Amino acid sequence: MKVTIDNITIEVEAGTTIMQAARKIGPEVAPPAMCYYEPLKSSGGKCRACLVKVTAGSEKDPRPMPKLVPACITQVQDGMIVENAINEQVIETRKGVVEFLLLNHPLDCPVCDQAGECHLQDFSFEHGVASTRTVEERNTFEETDLGPHIKLNKNRCILCYRCVYTADQITDGRVHGVMHRGDHAEISTYIEQAVDNDFSGNMIDVCPVGALTDKTYRFKSRVWFSKPVDAHCSCDKCSGNVILWYRGDEVIRVTSRKNEWGESLEFICNTCRFDRKKTSDWTIEGPSKISRNSVISANKYGANLIRPAFPIQHAAQNFKQIEDDRDRSFLNIPTSLPAAEK
Amino acid sequence: MKLTNRTKVLEQGEMTLAERLYFPAIVGGMATTLKHFFQKPVTIKYPEQQRYLGPIYRGHHILKRDENGAERCTACGLCAVACPAEAISMVAGERKAGEENMYREEKYAQVYEINMLRCIFCGLCEEACPKQAIYLRHDKIVPAFLERDEVIYGKDKLVEKMDQRYLRDGWK
Numbered sequence: 001m002k003v004t005i006d007n008i009t010i011e012v013e014a015g016t017t018i019m020q021a022a023r024k025i026g027p028e029v030a031p032p033a034m035c036y037y038e039p040l041k042s043s044g045g046k047c048r049a050c051l052v053k054v055t056a057g058s059e060k061d062p063r064p065m066p067k068l069v070p071a072c073i074t075q076v077q078d079g080m081i082v083e084n085a086i087n088e089q090v091i092e093t094r095k096g097v098v099e100f101l102l103l104n105h106p107l108d109c110p111v112c113d114q115a116g117e118c119h120l121q122d123f124s125f126e127h128g129v130a131s132t133r134t135v136e137e138r139n140t141f142e143e144t145d146l147g148p149h150i151k152l153n154k155n156r157c158i159l160c161y162r163c164v165y166t167a168d169q170i171t172d173g174r175v176h177g178v179m180h181r182g183d184h185a186e187i188s189t190y191i192e193q194a195v196d197n198d199f200s201g202n203m204i205d206v207c208p209v210g211a212l213t214d215k216t217y218r219f220k221s222r223v224w225f226s227k228p229v230d231a232h233c234s235c236d237k238c239s240g241n242v243i244l245w246y247r248g249d250e251v252i253r254v255t256s257r258k259n260e261w262g263e264s265l266e267f268i269c270n271t272c273r274f275d276r277k278k279t280s281d282w283t284i285e286g287p288s289k290i291s292r293n294s295v296i297s298a299n300k301y302g303a304n305l306i307r308p309a310f311p312i313q314h315a316a317q318n319f320k321q322i323e324d325d326r327d328r329s330f331l332n333i334p335t336s337l338p339a340a341e342k
Numbered sequence: 343m344k345l346t347n348r349t350k351v352l353e354q355g356e357m358t359l360a361e362r363l364y365f366p367a368i369v370g371g372m373a374t375t376l377k378h379f380f381q382k383p384v385t386i387k388y389p390e391q392q393r394y395l396g397p398i399y400r401g402h403h404i405l406k407r408d409e410n411g412a413e414r415c416t417a418c419g420l421c422a423v424a425c426p427a428e429a430i431s432m433v434a435g436e437r438k439a440g441e442e443n444m445y446r447e448e449k450y451a452q453v454y455e456i457n458m459l460r461c462i463f464c465g466l467c468e469e470a471c472p473k474q475a476i477y478l479r480h481d482k483i484v485p486a487f488l489e490r491d492e493v494i495y496g497k498d499k500l501v502e503k504m505d506q507r508y509l510r511d512g513w514k
Contacts, residue, residue: 110418110472111449219434219449222419298423 003076005029006086018071031084032123035160036072043165044072048097056081098128104139106155114210116223116295146195149215149274157187157211163203170199201273205256205264217253224295228288237269243288251277397511400463400478404508405501414475417451421467429460459493
């Protein structure tokens with residue numbers, strides 16, 4: 001099946017969603033995702049962050065789809081043409097989506113432990129507007145504990161349901177879910193019952209915001225002051241592949257490894273996450289690969305090499321390309337440079 | 343290499359009799375010196391007298407309290423990551439029940455240290471601060487150090503005292 005996303009055509013299998021096809025092409029065209037989490041079954045379709053414009057439905061029926069569609073749950077059809085970053089309507093709508101997600105989200109990033117690796121921060125920075133228009137009071141809840149290791153801050157929750165799907169996956173019974181409806185909806189466990197499972201800590205990794213945080217890491221450090229290191233151990237419950245977050249010689253946090261899209265592909269057990277906090281427990285593989293424009297790599301891996309995406313994007317939008325048609329074939333530079341290099 | 347044709351070669355001529363006597367030149371120099379006795383001095387007696395450094399002078403750091411006396415700093419670390427000299431370090435703590443009037447947010451800086459030997463007084467910490475907590479005072483400078491263990495300023499030296507609050511011209 002051929003599908004064209006932002007003028008780039010790619011061949012995909014039947015049943016692929018637009019999101020998966022776009023991610024195959026690369027991060028430049030992949031729509032943002034707040035609720036969709038590929039390893040979690042039936043996640044997606046909640047947050048509307050990935051809305052895209054379908055300008056031609058398929059080869060047979062090339063009419064455009066009347067409304068923007070969520071890329072994470074819409075399957076591609078042969079000859080479909082999708083516009084993501086190049087469509088004015090999509091960009092305008094995302095500003096609205098950010099505004100809605102932030103309606104009840106407190107502005108407590110300076111306090112929140114997730115700041116620096118928060119998907120909502122990235123999403124609102126890249127797609128939102130700088131100011132807020134709301135004057136209404138935000139919904140506030142008391143902080144609660146989910147078991148001995150996890151802190152639940154419902155203020156920050158954006159109701160992506162990722163943790164609910166995680167809890168469903170790791171336990172047989174239903175212990176964790178969303179109560180009430182609409183504006184009153186809130187994440188909760190069934191009558192303050194603790195999510196008591198060896199893999200419950202993965203809800204922390206899965207959470208795109210700081211609603212579920214690690215109590216052993218609470219206020220210990222900011223993510224950009226800690227140094228991530230890949231490590232493994234022989235664990236009888238999980239794969240044992242983790243990232244250790246060091247501050248000096250001290251392991252302050254253990255998380256699962258994440259892929260390019262911030263998704264942890266292997267869940268790690270609570271013993272690895274909360275109890276093994278000594279270097280002697282682990283076999284160190286080497287420093288984790290962190291994107292150069294992430295704040296986590298600030299002041300760490302060769303600052304001279306950091307080429308942040310935002311200024312490049314800003315320059316591309318605000319400054320004209322230099323028209324230069326001089327013959328420079330003799331320089332042997334490949335003609336198809338990535339967008340950032342031009 | 344000559345760039346223009348406007349250069350002039352200076353030729354010193356023979357000195358006149360008055361010049362050769364030196365006396366008129368000495369008198370002229372003395373007169374200039376004497377003239378300055380009756381003028382306003384350009385220097386001040388520094389430690390006793392101090393000049394106004396201007397409204398945006400970047401001097402001694404201060405960690406502001408809010409109007410109720412609670413510390414504004416929430417140990418978010420943005421000043422430390424913005425600091426080009428890596429002079430700032432901090433340890434965050436969780437506010438306990440009953441400390442609401444001491445710290446404004448649920449997290450606060452237990453330890454907040456600025457190494458004044460490293461600090462270059464660029465003001466980027468002030469710019470980065472999302473809580474309007476750290477400022478560089480325009481009216482006070484960091485004194486010279488005599489001992490090496492004086493250079494790291496902790497919260498005792500940085501946090502604003504409620505009886506002598508720091509105000510800027512623009513805030514009044």
